[in-house]
Amino acid sequence: MAPxxxxxxxxxxxxxxxxxxxxxxxxxxxxxxxxxxxxxDVVRMGQFLADELTKLGASVELRQLGxxxxxxxxxxxxxxxxxxNDKSKRTILVYGHYDVQPAQKSDGWDTEPFELVxxxxxxxxxxxxxxxxxxxxxxxxAIEAHQVAGIDFPVxxxxxxxxxxxxxxxxxxxxxxxxxxxxxxxxxxVCISDNYWLGTEKPCLTYGLRGVNYYxxxxxxxxxxLHSGVFGGTAQEPxxxxxxxxxxxxxxxxxxxxxxxxxxxxxxxxxxxxxxDGISFSMETLYxxxxxxxxxxxxxxxxxxxxxRFPSLSLxxxxxxxxxxxxxxxxxxxxxGKFSIRTVPNMEIEKTNEAVVRYVEEVFxxxxxxxxxxxxxxxxxxxxxxxxxxxxxxxxxxATERVWGVKPDFTREGGSIPVTLTFEQATGxxxxxxxxxxxxxxAHSINEKLDKRxxxxxxxxxxxxxxxxxxxxxx
Amino acid sequence: MAPxxxxxxxxxxxxxxxxxxxxxxxxxxxxxxxxxxxxxDVVRMGQFLADELTKLGASVELRQLGxxxxxxxxxxxxxxxxxxNDKSKRTILVYGHYDVQPAQKSDGWDTEPFELVxxxxxxxxxxxxxxxxxxxxxxxxAIEAHQVAGIDFPVxxxxxxxxxxxxxxxxxxxxxxxxxxxxxxxxxxVCISDNYWLGTEKPCLTYGLRGVNYYxxxxxxxxxxLHSGVFGGTAQEPxxxxxxxxxxxxxxxxxxxxxxxxxxxxxxxxxxxxxxDGISFSMETLYxxxxxxxxxxxxxxxxxxxxxRFPSLSLxxxxxxxxxxxxxxxxxxxxxGKFSIRTVPNMEIEKTNEAVVRYVEEVFxxxxxxxxxxxxxxxxxxxxxxxxxxxxxxxxxxATERVWGVKPDFTREGGSIPVTLTFEQATGxxxxxxxxxxxxxxAHSINEKLDKRxxxxxxxxxxxxxxxxxxxxxx
Numbered sequence: 030m031a032p033x034x035x036x037x038x039x040x041x042x043x044x045x046x047x048x049x050x051x052x053x054x055x056x057x058x059x060x061x062x063x064x065x066x067x068x069x070d071v072v073r074m075g076q077f078l079a080d081e082l083t084k085l086g087a088s089v090e091l092r093q094l095g096x097x098x099x100x101x102x103x104x105x106x107x108x109x110x111x112x113x114n115d116k117s118k119r120t121i122l123v124y125g126h127y128d129v130q131p132a133q134k135s136d137g138w139d140t141e142p143f144e145l146v147x148x149x150x151x152x153x154x155x156x157x158x159x160x161x162x163x164x165x166x167x168x169x170x171a172i173e174a175h176q177v178a179g180i181d182f183p184v185x186x187x188x189x190x191x192x193x194x195x196x197x198x199x200x201x202x203x204x205x206x207x208x209x210x211x212x213x214x215x216x217x218x219v220c221i222s223d224n225y226w227l228g229t230e231k232p233c234l235t236y237g238l239r240g241v242n243y244y245x246x247x248x249x250x251x252x253x254x255l256h257s258g259v260f261g262g263t264a265q266e267p268x269x270x271x272x273x274x275x276x277x278x279x280x281x282x283x284x285x286x287x288x289x290x291x292x293x294x295x296x297x298x299x300x301x302x303x304x305x306d307g308i309s310f311s312m313e314t315l316y317x318x319x320x321x322x323x324x325x326x327x328x329x330x331x332x333x334x335x336x337x338r339f340p341s342l343s344l345x346x347x348x349x350x351x352x353x354x355x356x357x358x359x360x361x362x363x364x365x366g367k368f369s370i371r372t373v374p375n376m377e378i379e380k381t382n383e384a385v386v387r388y389v390e391e392v393f394x395x396x397x398x399x400x401x402x403x404x405x406x407x408x409x410x411x412x413x414x415x416x417x418x419x420x421x422x423x424x425x426x427x428a429t430e431r432v433w434g435v436k437p438d439f440t441r442e443g444g445s446i447p448v449t450l451t452f453e454q455a456t457g458x459x460x461x462x463x464x465x466x467x468x469x470x471x472a473h474s475i476n477e478k479l480d481k482r483x484x485x486x487x488x489x490x491x492x493x494x495x496x497x498x499x500x501x502x503x504x
Numbered sequence: 505m506a507p508x509x510x511x512x513x514x515x516x517x518x519x520x521x522x523x524x525x526x527x528x529x530x531x532x533x534x535x536x537x538x539x540x541x542x543x544x545d546v547v548r549m550g551q552f553l554a555d556e557l558t559k560l561g562a563s564v565e566l567r568q569l570g571x572x573x574x575x576x577x578x579x580x581x582x583x584x585x586x587x588x589n590d591k592s593k594r595t596i597l598v599y600g601h602y603d604v605q606p607a608q609k610s611d612g613w614d615t616e617p618f619e620l621v622x623x624x625x626x627x628x629x630x631x632x633x634x635x636x637x638x639x640x641x642x643x644x645x646a647i648e649a650h651q652v653a654g655i656d657f658p659v660x661x662x663x664x665x666x667x668x669x670x671x672x673x674x675x676x677x678x679x680x681x682x683x684x685x686x687x688x689x690x691x692x693x694v695c696i697s698d699n700y701w702l703g704t705e706k707p708c709l710t711y712g713l714r715g716v717n718y719y720x721x722x723x724x725x726x727x728x729x730l731h732s733g734v735f736g737g738t739a740q741e742p743x744x745x746x747x748x749x750x751x752x753x754x755x756x757x758x759x760x761x762x763x764x765x766x767x768x769x770x771x772x773x774x775x776x777x778x779x780x781d782g783i784s785f786s787m788e789t790l791y792x793x794x795x796x797x798x799x800x801x802x803x804x805x806x807x808x809x810x811x812x813r814f815p816s817l818s819l820x821x822x823x824x825x826x827x828x829x830x831x832x833x834x835x836x837x838x839x840x841g842k843f844s845i846r847t848v849p850n851m852e853i854e855k856t857n858e859a860v861v862r863y864v865e866e867v868f869x870x871x872x873x874x875x876x877x878x879x880x881x882x883x884x885x886x887x888x889x890x891x892x893x894x895x896x897x898x899x900x901x902x903a904t905e906r907v908w909g910v911k912p913d914f915t916r917e918g919g920s921i922p923v924t925l926t927f928e929q930a931t932g933x934x935x936x937x938x939x940x941x942x943x944x945x946x947a948h949s950i951n952e953k954l955d956k957r958x959x960x961x962x963x964x965x966x967x968x969x970x971x972x973x974x975x976x977x978x979x
Contacts (some may be wrong), residue, residue, distance in 0.1 A: 256919060256948075257846065258919020259917070261758075261818045261918060262846065263758075263807050265756060266818060268821070269755070279744055282740075319726050319739055321874075323725035332738050339737055343835050345732070345831075345836070346825030348827055351842060354823055358716065358844055359821075369732060369831075397756055397757070399796075
């Protein structure tokens with residue numbers, strides 16, 4: 030099946046220097062979406078993609094999204110492109126982003142962050158190499174290798190590449206929902222390449238993400254910050270109340286102490302339990318990425334389940350309290366505790382919010398404080414689980430086995446990629462997360478890298494996936 | 505007794521416009537010690553004082569203290585001055601500071617902060633008016649009024665005016681200890697005018713201050729900050745441990761939960777209990793300065809005792825956690841909780857530190873966390889209590905009754921003024937805190953003011969105090 034793949038693979042190998050050079054050009058554009066001063070570079074990066082796509086014969090549109098929320102700054106355009114318009118072929122919509130996280134050599138990088146430096150061991154270091162310029166260029170490279178090899182492209186490809194992903198995807202949701210029945214109307218499935226293998230050796234396909242409900246707990250009392258010498262012992266201190274509330278939410282073993290959360294979680298079936306044993310993941314790799322052995326569990330299965338299919342609660346910090354180094358003898362007048370709950374099937378956003386508000390209000394009322402409490406969700410995003418039995422996933426699984434020689438793990442992730450749910454809801458089609466990079470790429474860290482092997486084999490994988498997509502029967 | 509005072513008082517009234525003008529000139533110099541760019545203004549303010557003192561016939565020295573810690577910035581000089589050197593007179597050492605807190609109109613001031621604006625109701629608004637330029641100039645004005653009235657100055661006056669009080673009094677302690685047997689050697693008592701009345705109507709003399717032990721609780725685990733999506737539920741989170749420890753230190757009623765603290769506090773005697781009834785202080789004034797009614801106690805006596813003679817514990821904040829507005833889904837890798845205990849007689853610094861460390865370690869060990877804990881004092885300053893029966897206090901009490909027509913309250917304060925203890929220890933002499941301003945002056949706030957009445961009567965008070973000092977028998 031898919032016999033054309035040998036020729037395609039050979040052409041990818043032959044063109045690998047050119048493809049690496051394309052990544053080098055892209056990394057050299059510091060398209061940092063979080064920094065206003067870099068906005069022209071972000072726009073330049075979008076233009077670079079549009080130019081490359083046009084040269085490859087795609088029809089391209091730079092879609093303007095208006096001003097960035099709360100600023101006078103133009104948002105970078107979304108690159109919308111179509112390659113092929115053959116009604117007899119399936120149409121696949123792919124998403125990626127061309128903006129990157131901030132980076133400065135002085136943050137601790139070994140090399141210049143906006144210069145692609147290839148190490149002897151094959152690491153290609155540079156900001157955006159793996160997140161997400163490598164995967165985005167993967168689609169372009171796949172098109173080019175088909176053209177050079179003279180192999181018919183197996184599907185129609187719709188592309189949606191945004192420039193604000195690292196800064197909240199400002200403006201994207203509206204566009205995706207608006208184009209669900211427009212530019213994206215003939216998409217048969219969606220593929221997003223913007224996540225990572227669970228480890229460093231075994232490829233995976235991702236079919237689930239946790240959601241996140243983010244909460245503020247505000248406690249206020251005095252009219253302004255107070256001096257602890259003058260008022261300590263006489264005023265009821267908002268920090269005291271807040272810290273006691275925060276301490277009641279979760280224990281050191283990660284157990285959520287709020288009633289009404291665990292009750293909503295889908296029970297683990299014996300079938301599901303079996304799935305975890307085969308997954309390529311070791312505690313050693315986790316210790317390495319954690320930088321310590323301070324894990325809650327010591328075994329793989331409970332750790333993966335805690336990450337993927339159980340909710341967790343993290344305390345992020347406190348706004349309004351003293352947060353500098355040194356000493357300040359302040360009694361903060363108003364403090365806002367921040368925490369979030371990672372949500373899983375079958376938790377409901379509203380039900381979870383109600384449970385949180387009821388519990389926090391109860392704990393506060395027991396403190397007997399005269400201070401004032403407000404507790405409310407700051408933002409909520411639903412969990413996402415796709416059907417891994419869909420042809421979109423079976424095509425990706427076959428492509429993975431063909432390229433990497435192993436069946437991929439079917440994984441979920443603990444974090445959320447909100448755009449996944451947006452595409453699923455806007456198109457009503459199956460969404461697949463198909464990672465190119467590995468767990469040690471350090472997407473948001475210093476020394477971000479993409480291994481040369483993952484880039485080149487990844488280009489093969491994306492192309493092969495489209496060939497299997499073309500052959501896979503409906504289901 | 506002290507019959508010359510009538511002539512002195514009359515002269516102060518006659519010269520009041522000149523004295524207000526002197527304060528206007530001083531307020532116009534933005535001697536903000538916390539801002540490096542303002543350092544030349546701080547130096548200029550020291551020079552202004554030195555010039556004025558020289559004109560009044562004092563011998564003046566601008567003592568250089570070297571560089572500010574950790575910087576290349578010269579510290580502003582300490583103004584050391586002597587007025588009179590008559591062995592038959594008592595010698596009084598006075599301390600004040602000529603630097604001020606930062607201020608900008610945009611902070612919310614109604615008027616320009618570095619312009620003395622006199623309102624119809626007698627409020628003289630301007631940064632430093634009450635803290636501490638008014639009181640410092642009070643001593644100079646007292647000298648001048650004596651000269652103009654042709655009244656012999658009743659004591660030898662030693663003056664020590666520093667320019668770094670609002671930024672930690674960098675360099676001052678060493679100078680004070682070094683000059684204890686040098687420039688300050690013949691001081692018979694010390695008077696500091698750098699605090700405030702308890703309310704707005706009744707003057708007071710202050711004979712006690714609480715100390716403060718400031719603590720850091722460090723909890724660390726992972727090698728770097730983590731993403732709560734990826735690691736939530738699998739890593740033991742330092743914030744969870746820290747918040748649980750902080751919640752165990754004090755309750756919403758202000759009760760310190762650490763064993764070994766209350767046991768050190770001197771018991772309240774029936775005599776002492778009686779003292780509080782007469783003190784001019786109302787809960788209404790407290791509610792006003794607090795900006796709310798969120799007090800722990802509803803009565804005057806327990807409130808004053810909680811402020812003055814019982815320890816208190818305040819949670820100030822957390823370093824290393826998310827402290828901005830909005831949302832960040834971080835699991836902080838290392839967090840440092842900050843809290844302090846205000847200390848009172850007969851608490852010992854070492855004993856208190858041991859109790860804190862033992863308790864925090866115990867609470868942490870019960871959490872069963874794999875994270876790492878460090879708990880240690882960041883700085884400790886002892887409480888101070890002087891004898892209010894000393895002639896230094898009885899002279900001040902008589903002067904107060906003469907000027908204000910009421911016997912002053914004998915008060916303590918809840919905060920610490922570390923220089924008080926330094927002067928007591930360096931000179932071995934009684935130290936008196938003799939306030940000029942009132943509780944509503946807003947020393948560190950916007951719209952800082954000194955009432956004209958408090959300034960002019962305050963000048964009379966400082967002069968009268970020196971006359972009663974000259975007459976008071978040894979005790």
